[in-house]
Amino acid sequence: MRTVLALIVTVLALWQGVIWLAGMPPFLLPSPISVAEALWINRAEITRHAGYTLAEVALGFVLGSALGAALAVAMGFSAKLTAVLRPILTFSQTIPVFALAPILTLWLGFGMAPKIAVTVLIVFFPVCSAFLDGLARTPQAALDLAQVMGASRGRIMRHLRIPAALPYLATGLRLAAVYAPIGAVIGEWVGGARGLGALMIHANGRMKTDLVFAALLVLSVMTVVFARLVAIAVARLWRRYAV
Amino acid sequence: MSAAAIVRGRAWVGDTALFAPVDLELGTTGWTCLLGPSGVGKSTILRLIAGLETGARFEGRVETNRPVALMAQDPGLIGWLDVTGNVTLGARLRGENPDPARAETLIKAVGLADRAHHLPSNLSGGQRQRVALARTLFEDRPLVLLDEPFSALDARTRAQMQDLSAHLLDGRTVLLVTHDPAEAARLGDRIVLLREDGLTEWSVPTRRPDAAARPYDAPEVLALQADLMRGMMA
Numbered sequence A: 001m002r003t004v005l006a007l008i009v010t011v012l013a014l015w016q017g018v019i020w021l022a023g024m025p026p027f028l029l030p031s032p033i034s035v036a037e038a039l040w041i042n043r044a045e046i047t048r049h050a051g052y053t054l055a056e057v058a059l060g061f062v063l064g065s066a067l068g069a070a071l072a073v074a075m076g077f078s079a080k081l082t083a084v085l086r087p088i089l090t091f092s093q094t095i096p097v098f099a100l101a102p103i104l105t106l107w108l109g110f111g112m113a114p115k116i117a118v119t120v121l122i123v124f125f126p127v128c129s130a131f132l133d134g135l136a137r138t139p140q141a142a143l144d145l146a147q148v149m150g151a152s153r154g155r156i157m158r159h160l161r162i163p164a165a166l167p168y169l170a171t172g173l174r175l176a177a178v179y180a181p182i183g184a185v186i187g188e189w190v191g192g193a194r195g196l197g198a199l200m201i202h203a204n205g206r207m208k209t210d211l212v213f214a215a216l217l218v219l220s221v222m223t224v225v226f227a228r229l230v231a232i233a234v235a236r237l238w239r240r241y242a243v
Numbered sequence B: 001m002s003a004a005a006i007v008r009g010r011a012w013v014g015d016t017a018l019f020a021p022v023d024l025e026l027g028t029t030g031w032t033c034l035l036g037p038s039g040v041g042k043s044t045i046l047r048l049i050a051g052l053e054t055g056a057r058f059e060g061r062v063e064t065n066r067p068v069a070l071m072a073q074d075p076g077l078i079g080w081l082d083v084t085g086n087v088t089l090g091a092r093l094r095g096e097n098p099d100p101a102r103a104e105t106l107i108k109a110v111g112l113a114d115r116a117h118h119l120p121s122n123l124s125g126g127q128r129q130r131v132a133l134a135r136t137l138f139e140d141r142p143l144v145l146l147d148e149p150f151s152a153l154d155a156r157t158r159a160q161m162q163d164l165s166a167h168l169l170d171g172r173t174v175l176l177v178t179h180d181p182a183e184a185a186r187l188g189d190r191i192v193l194l195r196e197d198g199l200t201e202w203s204v205p206t207r208r209p210d211a212a213a214r215p216y217d218a219p220e221v222l223a224l225q226a227d228l229m230r231g232m233m234a
């Protein structure tokens, strides 16, 4: 905690120092104090937008994770399905989400739907691939045992492969939680008037750089908190399954 | 077929023969002890009977006509299940309702009553081996394959587990892989030695008492043990 605090103070001091020494105009780089002011003055507006973004992030994360996990299990069952889907999944990751966001907005309108869709796209892949990795790594001794015991494929999946893969799923979920807000913000940049992304674009267009920074700050804090909550929830889930 | 299991053939690892042609037939009851030097292929034979992948290529035929329980050399405990969960795993994997009373009795019998809710990571090596033994006994199968099941136990516990297994597995077909001539002398109705040149049947002069191991200090048991040891050194 001490070092984190020291780091923050150092960064703030450097930031302020650069402004003084280089004489940067505030619309290029606002001072920490003006960012804090912008944050305070616009707190109601920022909170409203942040709530909106958070809702998209949470919904997108839950949907994307569920989809990714379900597909991983399906692929874990069938080598054929994996052979077909793996290249498609990899290919899907070569398309930048930035390019997809406008199309999704076109299809789904200016409401929450396209933002959630972008978040789902971002969350889906790390969850699916990490979980699938885990499903393929059940200890051979356990699989041998199950075979001798006369277990069906479904029960091997349920009682051995899925629980053995949970730590991998947890890794995927934690990673996805960090990226999920990026998805929502990209969606908000492209269309609509609500959410931190929209607020940033709007403020940027009017050279209110301090407000952009304030929104960014809130987004970062939100991401850290969200990722932390997901990590805690995942740890709980893991413990419940373990007993 | 009247035998519980038959292994007839030879095994190769790559291009080298693992062992010369063997012909092993297990009767419908009784303990067969399989001894032999490390790496000669004892576990391979067990895994063949259990229908599992082996590192070797087998040429010949393997037959069994009854359900198998296997305690592999790697006990393979499930890390996220406690002792009870591990012991009852087979039932759950078959979609049956495990009998908690029976599990409790077996866990008590292997001396782990106070550890029933511990995870494997909190157990000693010998305790883990006893969990695997309890799990194998819980399976209640007519053909039981035990791969060095007592190797991690102290002499006293080992003798107790031998008594317990002889008692609980009475009337079944047991194939026991062991490195310990004393163990083979106590438990074997038949003793076979596996070497690169194939299987040798060892004569077992005295009958084993019903549902029990031979006493560890009986002169004929000690004599058989010494005899086996000489045979293994030869």
Ligand SMILES: Nc1ncnc2c1ncn2[C@@H]1O[C@H](COP(=O)(O)OP(=O)(O)OP(=O)(O)O)[C@@H](O)[C@H]1O
Pocket: B013, B018, B036, B037, B038, B039, B040, B041, B042, B043, B044, B045, B054, B055, B056, B073
């Ligand atoms: N997965 C594998 N791939 C390649 N070779 C293997 C594999 N498993 C076993 N072997 C080889 O097969 C041979 C027989 O192995 P096995 O496990 O049957 O020996 P063992 O008689 O049980 O020995 P030990 O008494 O040490 O347990 C060994 O030489 C081993 O190197």
Ligand SMILES: [Mg+2]
Pocket: B042, B043, B044, B073, B147
């Ligand atoms: Mg072995």
